[in-house]
Amino acid sequence: xxxxxxxxxxxxxxxxxxxxxxxxxxxxxxxxxxxxxxxxxxxxxxxxxxxxxxxxxxxxxxxxxxxxxxxxxxxxxxxxxxxxxxxxxxxxxxxxxxxxxxxxxxxxxxxxxxxxxxxxxxxxxxxxxxxxxxxxxxxxxxxxxxxxxxxxxxxxxxxxxxxxxxxxxxxxxxxxxxxxxxxxxxxxxxxxxxxxxxxxxxxxxxxxxxxxxxxxxxxxxxxxxxxxxxxxxxxxxxxxxxxxxxxxxxxxxxxxxxxxxxxxxxxxxxxxxxxxxxxxxxxxxxxxxxxxxxxxxxxxxxxxxxxxxxxxxxxxxxxxxxxxxxxxxxxxxxxxxxxxxxxxxxxxxxxxxxxxxxxxx
Amino acid sequence: xxxxxxxxxxxxxxxxxxxxxxxxxxxxxxxxxxxxxxxxxxxxxxxxxxxxxxxxxxxxxxxxxxxxxxxxxxxxxxxxxxxxxxxxxxxxxxxxxxxxxxxxxxxxxxxxxxxxxxxxxxxxxxxxxxxxxxxxxxxxxxxxxxxxxxxxxxxxxxxxxxxxxxxxxxxxxxxxxxxxxxxxxxxxxxxxxxxxxxxxxxxxxxxxxxxxxxxxxxxxxxxxxxxxxxxxxxxxxxxxxxxxxxxxxxxxxxxxxxxxxxxxxxxxxxxxxxxxxxxxxxxxxxxxxxxxxxxxxxxxxxxxxxxxxxxxxx
Numbered sequence: 165x166x167x168x169x170x171x172x173x174x175x176x177x178x179x180x181x182x183x184x185x186x187x188x189x190x191x192x193x194x195x196x197x198x199x200x201x202x203x204x205x206x207x208x209x210x211x212x213x214x215x216x217x218x219x220x221x222x223x224x225x226x227x228x229x230x231x232x233x234x235x236x237x238x239x240x241x242x243x244x245x246x247x248x249x250x251x252x253x254x255x256x257x258x259x260x261x262x263x264x265x266x267x268x269x270x271x272x273x274x275x276x277x278x279x280x281x282x283x284x285x286x287x288x289x290x291x292x293x294x295x296x297x298x299x300x301x302x303x304x305x306x307x308x309x310x311x312x313x314x315x316x317x318x319x320x321x322x323x324x325x326x327x328x329x330x331x332x333x334x335x336x337x338x339x340x341x342x343x344x345x346x347x348x349x350x351x352x353x354x355x356x357x358x359x360x361x362x363x364x365x366x367x368x369x370x371x372x373x374x375x376x377x378x379x380x381x382x383x384x385x386x387x388x389x390x391x392x393x394x395x396x397x398x399x400x401x402x403x404x405x406x407x408x409x410x411x412x413x414x415x416x417x418x419x420x421x422x423x424x425x426x427x428x429x430x431x432x433x434x435x436x437x438x439x440x441x442x443x444x445x446x447x448x449x450x451x452x453x454x455x456x457x458x459x460x461x462x463x464x465x466x467x468x469x470x471x472x473x474x475x476x477x478x479x480x481x482x483x484x485x486x487x488x489x490x491x492x493x494x495x496x497x498x499x500x501x502x503x504x505x506x507x508x509x510x511x512x513x514x515x516x517x518x519x520x521x522x523x524x525x
Numbered sequence: 526x527x528x529x530x531x532x533x534x535x536x537x538x539x540x541x542x543x544x545x546x547x548x549x550x551x552x553x554x555x556x557x558x559x560x561x562x563x564x565x566x567x568x569x570x571x572x573x574x575x576x577x578x579x580x581x582x583x584x585x586x587x588x589x590x591x592x593x594x595x596x597x598x599x600x601x602x603x604x605x606x607x608x609x610x611x612x613x614x615x616x617x618x619x620x621x622x623x624x625x626x627x628x629x630x631x632x633x634x635x636x637x638x639x640x641x642x643x644x645x646x647x648x649x650x651x652x653x654x655x656x657x658x659x660x661x662x663x664x665x666x667x668x669x670x671x672x673x674x675x676x677x678x679x680x681x682x683x684x685x686x687x688x689x690x691x692x693x694x695x696x697x698x699x700x701x702x703x704x705x706x707x708x709x710x711x712x713x714x715x716x717x718x719x720x721x722x723x724x725x726x727x728x729x730x731x732x733x734x735x736x737x738x739x740x741x742x743x744x745x746x747x748x749x750x751x752x753x754x755x756x757x758x759x760x761x762x763x764x765x766x767x768x769x770x771x772x773x774x775x776x777x778x779x780x781x782x783x784x785x786x787x788x789x790x791x792x793x794x795x796x797x798x799x800x801x802x803x804x805x806x807x808x809x810x811x812x813x814x815x816x817x818x819x820x821x822x823x824x825x826x827x828x829x830x831x832x833x834x835x836x837x838x839x
Binding site: 303312313324327443449502503 | 561563604608612613614615617618619621622623624625626628629630632633634635636637642753754757758760761764798800801803804807808810811814815818819821822
């Protein structure tokens with residue numbers, strides 16, 4: 165028994181070790197990159213260290229959306245569904261949150277109005293995720309392509325809202341934004357970290373993480389998700405409904421994405437801005453993959469990427485190192501994981517014919 | 526609508542469709558070879574940047590820019606090819622990573638090389654002249670074909686070239702064989718990895734050219750994320766066009782039409798928000814995707830197509 169436990173710890177350590185190795189490789193490559201283009205080579209490493217020690221507040225601010233995005237991805241990934249539409253869903257969540265918040269009475273109870281705003285955002289995200297989910301279930305549409313396209317539609321829709329129906333009439337001509345929300349719909353910031361915009365959203369992310377961990381490892385629904393993902397035929401014979409499961413996980417994922425939108429609007433910007441989202445959804449994929457799609461791991465990898473993003477922004481402010489270098493680090497980690505992470509899966513997939521050409525499945 | 530307006534709209538449809546067509550033609554080869562390549566977006570972004578960089582360093586030479594973009598596009602796609610063949614990377618994840626890396630690299634280099642953020646126009650650029658075709662340029666409506674850039678005519682020529690290559694040559698046969706079944710292709714003496722390298726490099730080169738078209742011919746500047754989902758639209762077009770060179774190209778024209786109509790509505794002064802108008806091609810793409818996946822589903826189920834089978838069953 166004890167031996168088994170030891171083995172488990174060892175293998176977990178092995179996985180963590182590998183991920184850390186990946187990060188180090190990516191950072192070394194980025195350092196070479198910086199040196200080659202004549203910048204301070206250690207800028208990005210210093211940025212991350214600073215983010216994890218001195219400027220924890222900034223790291224928390226960025227980790228919040230990234231952890232949530234990672235959680236949104238890992239829910240669907242367990243069921244072998246690829247939700248690349250987190251960006252679109254969070255835009256819709258933000259739009260719904262704003263639309264509701266500007267219409268709530270200004271003297272409404274703080275907690276109640278926040279609850280209403282967040283529920284609206286979750287509903288909007290989940291509903292928007294239903295479009296690709298229903299298309300997948302009923303038309304066999306590949307969700308990868310449909311979610312990518314829907315992202316653009318959602319981003320343009322928010323742009324439409326803030327230049328049209330929701331536009332702040334008092335805003336300057338150059339600013340496309342909604343009116344500032346009433347203070348009773350502001351999600352509180354963490355007072356310890358004032359004046360940064362690190363906010364209570366981080367606690368929400370942790371709560372979502374705990375709920376998902378419980379669902380995955382302690383409920384039959386979590387088990388069902390895994391079986392639908394690994395073997396849909398078996399799932400069907402066992403009396404499960406893979407289609408229903410797909411719809412459920414997509415709804416969950418969309419709802420979590422909606423929370424990101426609501427947090428960004430109610431805690432960080434306090435208004436809806438066109439293009440406020442720097443592709444949290446795509447970063448979420450890396451966050452989730454680096455954590456091996458484990459919700460608890462997502463928390464840690466989300467904090468790492470938060471520190472990376474924060475470090476990049478700080479570095480750009482202090483030195484003239486472009487913050488885009490963090491995107492390069494993220495992409496390098498991304499592509500190296502893609503190499504590693506398919507190896508055990510390959511054996512299963514190698515035997516069946518992948519009908520790529522038929523509708524791009 | 527007068528005839529001149531129709532012809533104008535059609536001309537802008539062709540202009541808008543050109544980069545989509547180039548990307549789709551490269552992408553469909555990948556699709557045929559069983560490579561799920563949604564990295565077209567990233568390839569063309571890198572191409573767009575390379576074109577502007579080369580134009581800047583050659584003192585305004587757009588031809589050099591186009592060729593530079595083709596080479597850089599192919600070089601960049603080699604990374605994708607390396608990962609999906611050598612390291613057996615998941616195609617979807619590697620594609621998304623390539624798009625992300627493309628966005629990161631270009632905005633990083635924009636700062637590092639030109640010291641600007643957001644957008645950069647070269648100091649000097651000798652724009653290519655549009656080519657007028659005699660006779661056709663005087664025929665109403667049909668004259669939309671005339672007065673396009675050389676890249677557009679190259680793309681049209683490419684439809685034929687890719688068609689012949691895909692259906693009449695050994696290489697085309699190998700591409701389709703690898704896509705159908707890698708194991709069977711291997712037994713027939715085909716090297717799947719080599720075929721995949723070839724199709725990915727071609728798609729990288731063509732996407733690079735598409736990007737260069739956008740940055741040096743459509744406009745004269747590079748701006749961050751300037752591809753704006755065109756790569757995904759091109760991918761949808763090739764899925765809808767069943768990875769057939771002619772059909773896929775026609776679909777890109779349809780996408781171009783959706784876009785051109787939007788622009789026309791804006792010019793006419795219809796009171797529609799530009800953001801909504803920009804949605805048109807995406808809405809159209811979603812619709813196309815739904816239709817194509819549904820017909821594929823019916824085909825797989827045997828509801829439509831496979832005439833002989835149906836007769837037998839009856």
